[in-house]
Amino acid sequence: MEGEFQNQLTQRSKPMEPDRLFDCLPSTLRPSAESRSEGGKHPPGGAQSDNHETAEAAVYKPPALIEPKFVPLLAKLAQQLVQAGCQQQCAEIYSEARASALESSLKNLGVEKLSKDEVQKMPWEILESKIGNWIHFMRIAVKLLFAGERQLCDQVFQCSQSLRDKCFSAITKNSLATLLSFGEAIAMSKRSPEKLFVLLDMYEIMCELQTEIDTIFVGESCSQMRDSALSLTKCLAQTAQKTFSDFEEAVEKDATKNIHTDGTVHPLTSYVINYVKFLFE
Numbered sequence: 001m002e003g004e005f006q007n008q009l010t011q012r013s014k015p016m017e018p019d020r021l022f023d024c025l026p027s028t029l030r031p032s033a034e035s036r037s038e039g040g041k042h043p044p045g046g047a048q049s050d051n052h053e054t055a056e057a058a059v060y061k062p063p064a065l066i067e068p069k070f071v072p073l074l075a076k077l078a079q080q081l082v083q084a085g086c087q088q089q090c091a092e093i094y095s096e097a098r099a100s101a102l103e104s105s106l107k108n109l110g111v112e113k114l115s116k117d118e119v120q121k122m123p124w125e126i127l128e129s130k131i132g133n134w135i136h137f138m139r140i141a142v143k144l145l146f147a148g149e150r151q152l153c154d155q156v157f158q159c160s161q162s163l164r165d166k167c168f169s170a171i172t173k174n175s176l177a178t179l180l181s182f183g184e185a186i187a188m189s190k191r192s193p194e195k196l197f198v199l200l201d202m203y204e205i206m207c208e209l210q211t212e213i214d215t216i217f218v219g220e221s222c223s224q225m226r227d228s229a230l231s232l233t234k235c236l237a238q239t240a241q242k243t244f245s246d247f248e249e250a251v252e253k254d255a256t257k258n259i260h261t262d263g264t265v266h267p268l269t270s271y272v273i274n275y276v277k278f279l280f281e
Contacts, residue, residue, distance in 0.1 A: 005077040009097040012066045015104035026058035062148040079159040095170035119185035131198045142209045165219030187235040191243045199240040206233040
């Protein structure tokens with residue numbers, strides 16, 4: 001019975017291709033045909049949707065990670081294994097197969113496993129692009145892939161609530177940690193005025209996803225994962241506040257004494273006005 005369960009899962013658990021995931025996104029967040037040919041990493045309009053309210057209200061349709069016609073058989077086999085006292089083996093077989101498929105799906109999408117040291121040493125031009133990608137990846141991971149894995153766990157393990165939560169946690173733990181680690185590296189990196197805008201974008205996406213994270217990562221098995229996501233949100237907010245304070249302090253300490261007598265706006269004044277204007281766009 002264990003062998004049949006493993007064979008069925010191995011055959012049915014295939015990574016999701018990026019195009020299938022993009023098709024599950026609201027039309028306003030789908031990459032253009034040109035962007036897809038380049039890897040499809042950037043959503044329309046840059047790192048964030050031009051209309052945040054639209055992004056929050058948009059409908060996402062998690063893909064069927066395993067063809068629906070095969071799910072009842074997997075549920076039946078899982079129930080038989082549980083009844084036979086093979087809960088541990090059942091959980092390990094299921095978690096290993098689904099975790100592998102999930103990690104491959106994210107890798108195909110473009111998610112990289114980077115150490116915090118690697119992230120913090122990257123040139124700003126490269127890092128800014130990766131932050132835009134990360135925001136897009138977080139939406140896809142939480143709203144499509146993680147949501148899909150939760151649905152599948154609930155369907156396969158109808159016989160055991162504890163197994164649902166335990167397997168879901170084991171499947172998603174490493175993938176979520178990879179995504180959050182990148183955000184933590186940015187939040188902990190050296191502060192500079194130009195980073196404030198992306199910090200706010202990152203904070204915004206984490207706030208947008210927080211309710212869904214709390215709903216999807218339900219149960220004691222996922223408590224640490226929920227806490228990690230919330231911790232990142234708070235850390236991004238604190239770093240953004242400190243970055244703006246640094247900017248304010250730098251302006252106050254500016255030692256420029258040049259006074260323009262021809263009515264020209266002082267460069268520092270112009271810089272501050274433009275900086276604040278961008279914050280409100």
